[in-house]
Amino acid sequence: MSIPDAVLGRLKDAVGAKGFSTDPNEIAPHLEEWRGKYHGHSALLLKPASTAEVSAILRICYESGTAVVTQGGNTGLVGGQIPLKGEVLLSTQRLNKLRGLDQGGMTMTVEAGVTLAEVQRAAEDKQLLFPLSLASEGSCTIGGNIATNAGGTHVLRYGMTRALVLGLEAVLADGTVLPMLRALHKDNSGYDLKQMFIGSEGTLGVITAATLRLFPRPDVAVTAFAAVPSPAAAVKLLGAMQARTGGMLSAFELMPRIALEFVTRHVEGTRDPLAAPSPWYVLMEATGGKGANVAAGFEDGLAKAIEDGTASDAVVASSAAQAASLWKLRESISEGQKREGASIKHDISVPVAAIPDFLAKAVPAALAVVPGARAVSFGHLGDGNIHFNFNSAQAGDDPAFLAQWEEVQQTVHDIVKEFGGSISAEHGIGAMKVAQLPRYKSHEELEAMRALKRAFDPKNILNPGKLIPPVLRL
Ligand code: FAD
Numbered sequence: 001m002s003i004p005d006a007v008l009g010r011l012k013d014a015v016g017a018k019g020f021s022t023d024p025n026e027i028a029p030h031l032e033e034w035r036g037k038y039h040g041h042s043a044l045l046l047k048p049a050s051t052a053e054v055s056a057i058l059r060i061c062y063e064s065g066t067a068v069v070t071q072g073g074n075t076g077l078v079g080g081q082i083p084l085k086g087e088v089l090l091s092t093q094r095l096n097k098l099r100g101l102d103q104g105g106m107t108m109t110v111e112a113g114v115t116l117a118e119v120q121r122a123a124e125d126k127q128l129l130f131p132l133s134l135a136s137e138g139s140c141t142i143g144g145n146i147a148t149n150a151g152g153t154h155v156l157r158y159g160m161t162r163a164l165v166l167g168l169e170a171v172l173a174d175g176t177v178l179p180m181l182r183a184l185h186k187d188n189s190g191y192d193l194k195q196m197f198i199g200s201e202g203t204l205g206v207i208t209a210a211t212l213r214l215f216p217r218p219d220v221a222v223t224a225f226a227a228v229p230s231p232a233a234a235v236k237l238l239g240a241m242q243a244r245t246g247g248m249l250s251a252f253e254l255m256p257r258i259a260l261e262f263v264t265r266h267v268e269g270t271r272d273p274l275a276a277p278s279p280w281y282v283l284m285e286a287t288g289g290k291g292a293n294v295a296a297g298f299e300d301g302l303a304k305a306i307e308d309g310t311a312s313d314a315v316v317a318s319s320a321a322q323a324a325s326l327w328k329l330r331e332s333i334s335e336g337q338k339r340e341g342a343s344i345k346h347d348i349s350v351p352v353a354a355i356p357d358f359l360a361k362a363v364p365a366a367l368a369v370v371p372g373a374r375a376v377s378f379g380h381l382g383d384g385n386i387h388f389n390f391n392s393a394q395a396g397d398d399p400a401f402l403a404q405w406e407e408v409q410q411t412v413h414d415i416v417k418e419f420g421g422s423i424s425a426e427h428g429i430g431a432m433k434v435a436q437l438p439r440y441k442s443h444e445e446l447e448a449m450r451a452l453k454r455a456f457d458p459k460n461i462l463n464p465g466k467l468i469p470p471v472l473r474l
């Protein structure tokens with residue numbers, strides 16, 4: 001796509017000298033994503049500093065039919081933030097103000113380009129909690145989190161990003177600003193339009209600010225790493241621990257032995273915290289107030305699980321440092337996998353109770369396509385979300401293995417569909433899965449999505465080609 005000079009000139013004028021760059025060195029890092037899978041190109045990086053500037057940009061793009069890709073922290077894992085066809089790149093990096101924090105009402109209003117870590121810190125400074133937590137939190141932005149409806153490790157207790165947003169300000173494709181920054185928990189005055197933008201991956205509008213829901217900061221956190229004989233035992237343990245803690249579990253993460261081995265082999269400062277090896281492990285956390293005595297229920301639940309064989313062993317962290325070292329085991333799995341060489345990855349969800357049967361069917365089915373590969377199925381068991389990954393048989397690069405990605409993926413996703421699951425639990429569709437969506441989502445749902453897209457973005461200038469599959473005309 002080449003953009004006429006006159007349009008480029010108008011866009012530059014709309015944001016002023018500080019608000020754009022045509023310097024290839026400045027633009028370059030915005031064109032590559034974290035996994036190195038997608039490479040984009042763009043002649044113009046726009047850096048608006050206000051909602052009015054975003055509106056002015058989009059008005060010009062709309063009039064001239066110029067396509068725009070919005071980018072936050074560029075940590076997305078499905079290529080959605082990369083201008084693959086030479087679109088104008090709109091970065092939210094200068095939309096970085098904290099507009100207000102209401103300590104008593106427990107809400108915060110921030111602009112889209114504020115990083116998740118900054119949002120968490122601002123809440124903490126007022127003894128409050130913003131519970132969204134991702135390994136990318138130092139770089140990803142709240143706008144990106146909302147646009148992808150990000151998940152992470154605390155969804156079990158606090159829900160996806162969708163549940164954490166009370167109000168939103170968004171700019172439509174034609175430059176219209178939708179002022180929906182309300183700090184209301186209840187508002188049934190019509191369609192909840194803000195929800196349309198949450199998880200829309202930059203295809204319906206540009207999010208410029210949000211009013212977020214904050215929570216009391218828990219005084220007590222109990223963390224344990226438990227060995228379990230099977231995924232079925234892990235699901236049973238989840239139910240038992242929820243019951244024993246009165247629903248105070250804030251994380252329940254599954255990992256197989258091989259993931260622990262990758263981590264302890266490659267990541268400095270990590271070690272197996274238990275005496276004997278186990279095929280599976282669970283990292284769990286419960287939090288509460290001082291008076292709630294969360295620890296008692298938690299430890300009692302674990303002791304009972306060991307007694308009845310649901311778990312074979314467990315360590316409960318006795319200090320914040322020990323809890324951090326247990327979390328490090330879970331958070332280093334992606335790095336451990338990377339250091340072991342090539343991997344094929346999926347981000348799927350099925351109903352929680354179906355996880356054991358799903359794994360029992362999908363692991364051998366995938367291994368029939370890539371014999372000898374190493375299954376590394378881990379993730380948010382409490383949400384039914386498994387990062388269903390495979391490493392090549394040997395450490396190191398393996399082009400022949402990677403060439404099987406699509407066949408493995410289709411095999412896995414077909415089984416996900418059989419179990420009533422989703423081919424994207426938390427990372428989104430972006431460029432990566434758009435071609436597959438028609439196979440896994442009903443025609444009726446896709447048509448409704450296309451109708452929404454036409455209503456919000458009739459000229460298809462916002463992130464074209466991402467998320468919404470084109471209609472195939474035979
Ligand atoms: P970007 O990558 O810049 O953009 C992502 C998408 O959102 C694109 O489609 C883009 O066009 C759109 N977008 C961005 N900002 C806006 C805006 N203001 N308005 C409209 N559209 C916008 N994700 C999870 O859900 N859970 C995890 O646990 C998790 N862990 C991760 C760990 C690592 C190490 C990495 C690298 C990524 C992880 N991710 C995870 C994925 C990623 O961090 C999230 O998708 C995050 O929400 C993206 O935020 P971002 O600001 O980087 O957005």
Ligand code: ZN
Pocket residue numbers: 151152379380387426
């Ligand atoms: Zn995840």
